[in-house]
Amino acid sequence: MDVQKYLQRIEYTGSRVANLDNLNQLCWCHATHVPQYTLDLFGGEGKQFDLENIYHKIVQLGLGGFCYELNGLFGNLLKLLGYKIELLQGSCFMQSSDEFNFPFDHLLLKVCTLVYCV
Template sequence: MDVDAYLDRLGVGWPAAADLATLRLLQERHLTAVPFENLSIHLGEPIELDEEALFDKVVRRRRGGFCYELNGLFAALLRELGYRVSLRAAQVFRPDGTLGPPLDHAAVVVELDEPWLVEVGFGRFARHPLRLSGVDAQADPEGEFLVLDAPHGDVDIVLNGKPQYRLERRPRPLADFVPMAWWQATSPLSNFTRSLTCSRPTSQGRVTLSDERLIETVDGVRHELRLTSPEALRTAYRVYFGMTLTRLPVPPGESPLTSTAARPETAVNVP
């Protein structure tokens, strides 16, 4: 791995030590620099859980990705920097409180003086590492987190009283997630095939491009703008997410012939 290029993508220099302070900085910078996005699914691009392919996508092509891609590649970077790292599988809680399938999510655990949960691939989540052995509430810019015991030695990660996912204790190689990544990218039951999103936190909140809606939250105030032309969408991807797209993803439920990318352009200004 070209560690210098990856660190440059994050806007940081080579760290002096593989410690908690550096881990915290790397997580924060990764979240703000590399968007959580599922564009590949709607561009017809394969999801390849291979370190070289992920590096090419995230670092060379300056794209983002979803959990298996972002956390998988970030784990590889942390190993190169001297951290003891493992991937862990998780089941994501649905809105109704039931659990999704096994290996629904891939998370990163770093062993320092104690285990820390590091997350750069779950959309809105902790901006800082979380103590997995912590019994008290942990404050974070995104809210208050709890780590609770769950059946079979697993742990539940809870944000502001709402369970987010159930984390396994068992380490997993990235290859274990390949079948579920394929399902997430192809099944009509997957949230990723039914939605189109690109999102990252900012210093004042969060910015998200969901289908044709540009949503920016600043100091708790939500602003929404509908982008009605291909040029406006390309500009938004470039300005807000640093991505230059030669073609646009097709929103769920639309065909390439009727999607925004094929419609005549109208004037929409994006700063």
């Protein structure tokens, strides 16, 4: 993965030092420059969950993706920049039925700097 091209894609021009301020800026740039394609999950072609294909789609083609693609690739970027990353899965809780709805889950990132975990 070409870190510089990824940072250009999200228009991040700040420091590459792994700290909380830079993490906040990286998250902001990623969230405001890469669209989330929620409907991507329904129909269409099969999903490729390897970083090379996701990088091609999001960085080289300038497209968006859904949470597993976006958070997976973004987590890899953060790891290359020196952050400690843990991938987590979350499920939606449906208040109407008072239960978790497992078909609808989400990929989350737990990110740590030397001082903070967010």
